[in-house]
Amino acid sequence: MRTKTSxxxxxxxxxILVKPQLGENxxxxxxxxxxxxxxxxxxxxxxxxxxxxxxxxxxxxxNNVIGSVEVFESLEKAVGDLNVVFASSxxxxxxxxxIITPWEAASELQAxxxxxxxxxxxxxxxSKGLNNDEIVIANxxxxxxxxxxxxxxNLAQAVFVICYEWRKLTNRxxxxxxxxxxxxxxxxxxxxxxxxxxxETELDSCGFFRVGEKRPSMIRNxxxxxxxxxxxxxxxxxxxxxxxxxxxxxGRTNNLEGE
Numbered sequence: 001m002r003t004k005t006s007x008x009x010x011x012x013x014x015x016i017l018v019k020p021q022l023g024e025n026x027x028x029x030x031x032x033x034x035x036x037x038x039x040x041x042x043x044x045x046x047x048x049x050x051x052x053x054x055x056x057x058x059x060x061x062x063n064n065v066i067g068s069v070e071v072f073e074s075l076e077k078a079v080g081d082l083n084v085v086f087a088s089s090x091x092x093x094x095x096x097x098x099i100i101t102p103w104e105a106a107s108e109l110q111a112x113x114x115x116x117x118x119x120x121x122x123x124x125x126x127s128k129g130l131n132n133d134e135i136v137i138a139n140x141x142x143x144x145x146x147x148x149x150x151x152x153x154n155l156a157q158a159v160f161v162i163c164y165e166w167r168k169l170t171n172r173x174x175x176x177x178x179x180x181x182x183x184x185x186x187x188x189x190x191x192x193x194x195x196x197x198x199x200e201t202e203l204d205s206c207g208f209f210r211v212g213e214k215r216p217s218m219i220r221n222x223x224x225x226x227x228x229x230x231x232x233x234x235x236x237x238x239x240x241x242x243x244x245x246x247x248x249x250x251g252r253t254n255n256l257e258g259e
Contacts (some may be wrong), residue, residue: 012114013166014040014120015159016078016085018134021047021126025155027058027066029123032160034062036167068098069077071194075122080190083117084109084230086254088158089130090151095224098140104144104163117186121162126155132218136223137189139230151204164208187236195236196223 015033015098020026020043029039043050050071059066072078077086100108109119122138124130135141144153144161153161187195200219209215231239 008113011110012038012168013113014039014082016041016042016075016116016120016122017046017079017155018044018075018130019047019125020155020200022059023048023050023052023054026052026069026095027060027062028057028061028156029159030055030059030065030069033163034059034065035160035233037170038163038166039065041065041069042072043105044075046071046073046116047125053073062138075137076193079120079122079146080193081118081175081188082120083186083188084112084119085122085138085189086120086142087122087130087135088144088162089124089135090143090146090153091129095132095136095220097135097138097224098226098228099143100140102144102162102165103169105140105162106169106201108140109166112186118188122157123158129180132220133209136227138195138218139227168258185233185237187231187233191233192231195226195231195240197239198243204245205247206250226235227228 010189015029017026017029017040023046024042026043028045030117033039033041046052048054050069056063056066086109094166105121109121112119121142122130122134124134142162144151144158146153196219199222203209203222209218
């Protein structure tokens with residue numbers, strides 16, 4: 001069933017599919033997105049060749065979504081220009097991360113968009129979902145409150161549930177309730193990733209990661225701490241300045257990307 005509708009898609013979140021396996025699933029996600037007026041789709045390392053004829057067929061007419069897909073080689077590049085990113089996940093994680101419902105996510109995404117911020121939602125591959133290294137990039141995790149005995153959704157279902165909550169909100173919301181008086185100019189993910197790498201480089205140099213096998217989990221913890229805070233561009237510059245000053249005081253300097 002198809003219906004003709006006019007919708008405001010200018011503030012819609014970007015959907016990011018991380019390592020999707022089947023073209024058909026990408027197409028069904030595009031169809032679910034366009035049902036809700038969401039058009040911006042990014043794909044990170046799709047397993048099958050892209051463009052995909054099977055994806056176009058499964059999109060069932062959502063050609064404006066499937067025809068403008070952006071493909072990236074890394075998640076860092078896919079989220080680099082975004083300010084607020086949420087991750088969809090049903091699995092419990094061994095990290096401290098705020099968990100919100102799809103409705104709460106839609107409310108926060110809409111508020112961020114109306115404040116002039118770029119937003120996105122990450123979804124993992126069909127068989128495994130998102131891993132911890134991918135989750136730490138997100139500001140918060142979206143969990144759909146389903147039957148605890150059977151809470152498994154396929155990829156297109158997960159995309160639809162969250163996009164539908166966003167669609168419902170945009171149909172009824174009074175924008176005056178969400179406008180922020182002062183644009184916070186949040187840092188985008190590219191700037192945060194540069195901060196992560198800057199800090200991690202200096203921690204390596206000073207011997208902080210003394211136990212090699214613990215380094216990956218420690219880095220995830222550090223990134224998770226910084227991702228939970230909505231850092232502004234100015235705050236990121238301040239933190240990087242602090243790191244650089246500490247290094248200079250100790251007599252070490254490193255040339256880092258993003259300075």
